[in-house]
Amino acid sequence: MVRINQTSIVSExxxxxxxxxTEDQTPLFVLFLTMYLVTIIGNLIIILAIYSDPQLQTPMYFFLSFLSFTDICFTTNTVPKMLVDFLSEKKTISYAGCLTQMYFLYAVGNTDSCLLAAMAFDRYVAICDPFHYITMMSQRRCVLLLAFSCSFSHIHSLLHILLLNRLTFCDSNIIHNFICDINPVLKLSCSSTFVNELVIKTEGLVVLVTPFLFIAFSYARILITVLKIPSAAGKRKAFSTCGSHLTVVTLFYGSIFYVYLQPLSAYTVRDRVATIVYTVLSSLLNPFIYSLRNKDLKRGLKKLMGKRQF
Known part of the structure; x- marks a missing residue:
C-alpha cells in the first residue's frame, strides 16, 4: 500500500x-499463544461439526460456521504480531503494515457484526414467523446475506484507510496500544483529522450501531413472541436457541461500544483492555459459548468426536 502523501516523515x-x-513479556507470550491456539482449534472444531452433521445444515449454523471462520481471521490479524512483539526488543510495525492490519481489523470485525445481525434475523423468522421460514431463509437468500456482509464491510474499511492515508505523520510515532487502531493512530497525525473524525462520527457510527439496533429489535420481537408461548417447555426451547447468540452479542458489542463510542481525545491506555475483549477474548469464547449452551451443536460435536475416535 503506497502513501498518497509523500511528505510524511514517519515510516514505521x-x-x-x-x-x-521485561519480566511480563514471557508470561504474556505464553498466555496469548495458548489463547490463540485454543481459538483456532475451537473454531475449526465448530466448523467441522457443522459440515459433518446433516442435521446442522440449516441457515443458523451456516452463518455460525462463517462466524467461526471470521473469528479465526480476526484473531490471526492481531495475535501473531503481538506474539512477535512480546519476544522483540523493538516493537515496530511499518506504515504499510499498520494500515493493512487496520484494514482487516475493520473489514473482518464488521463482517462479524453483520453475521450476528443475520443470525438474529434467522432466529426472529424461526420463532416469530415459522410458517415462512423455509422461503424467507432460503439458501439463495443466506448466500446473498453473507455476500453483502463481506462486501459492505470491506468497502467501509477501505474508505477509512484511504482517508487515513491522506494524513501526515511527522512527529511522534508511538501507538499506545498493541495493534494499529484508528483512534490512537489519528492522535499521532500532525495534519488536520477533521474529515476522518467526521466520517467516523457519521458513517462509522451508522455502520457500527445499525446491526446492533437490528439485533435488539429482532430479540425484542422474539421476547414478546416467546412470552406468549403457553408451555414452559416451549419457552425453554426458544430461549435455549437464542441464549448463546445473545451472550456473544453482549460480549462483542459491549467492548466495541466502550472503545469507539467516545471522543477521540478521550481515548486512553485503559481502552486496551476492552480492545483485547473484542479482538481476542470474544473469538476465544465463542466456540465454548455456542457448544455449551446449544443442544443441537453439542450433539454434532459428540458425533464428530465419535467419528474421530472410530
Whole structure:
C-alpha cells in the first residue's frame, strides 16, 4: 500500500503493547499463544461439526460456521504480531503494515457484526414467523446475506484507510496500544483529522450501531413472541436457541461500544483492555459459548468426536 502523501516523515510506528516490563513479556507470550491456539482449534472444531452433521445444515449454523471462520481471521490479524512483539526488543510495525492490519481489523470485525445481525434475523423468522421460514431463509437468500456482509464491510474499511492515508505523520510515532487502531493512530497525525473524525462520527457510527439496533429489535420481537408461548417447555426451547447468540452479542458489542463510542481525545491506555475483549477474548469464547449452551451443536460435536475416535 503506497502513501498518497509523500511528505510524511514517519515510516514505521512503535507499538507499546500491553506492558513495558521485561519480566511480563514471557508470561504474556505464553498466555496469548495458548489463547490463540485454543481459538483456532475451537473454531475449526465448530466448523467441522457443522459440515459433518446433516442435521446442522440449516441457515443458523451456516452463518455460525462463517462466524467461526471470521473469528479465526480476526484473531490471526492481531495475535501473531503481538506474539512477535512480546519476544522483540523493538516493537515496530511499518506504515504499510499498520494500515493493512487496520484494514482487516475493520473489514473482518464488521463482517462479524453483520453475521450476528443475520443470525438474529434467522432466529426472529424461526420463532416469530415459522410458517415462512423455509422461503424467507432460503439458501439463495443466506448466500446473498453473507455476500453483502463481506462486501459492505470491506468497502467501509477501505474508505477509512484511504482517508487515513491522506494524513501526515511527522512527529511522534508511538501507538499506545498493541495493534494499529484508528483512534490512537489519528492522535499521532500532525495534519488536520477533521474529515476522518467526521466520517467516523457519521458513517462509522451508522455502520457500527445499525446491526446492533437490528439485533435488539429482532430479540425484542422474539421476547414478546416467546412470552406468549403457553408451555414452559416451549419457552425453554426458544430461549435455549437464542441464549448463546445473545451472550456473544453482549460480549462483542459491549467492548466495541466502550472503545469507539467516545471522543477521540478521550481515548486512553485503559481502552486496551476492552480492545483485547473484542479482538481476542470474544473469538476465544465463542466456540465454548455456542457448544455449551446449544443442544443441537453439542450433539454434532459428540458425533464428530465419535467419528474421530472410530
Amino acid at each position: 510506528f512503535i507499538l507499546l503493547g500491553l506492558s513495558s516490563q
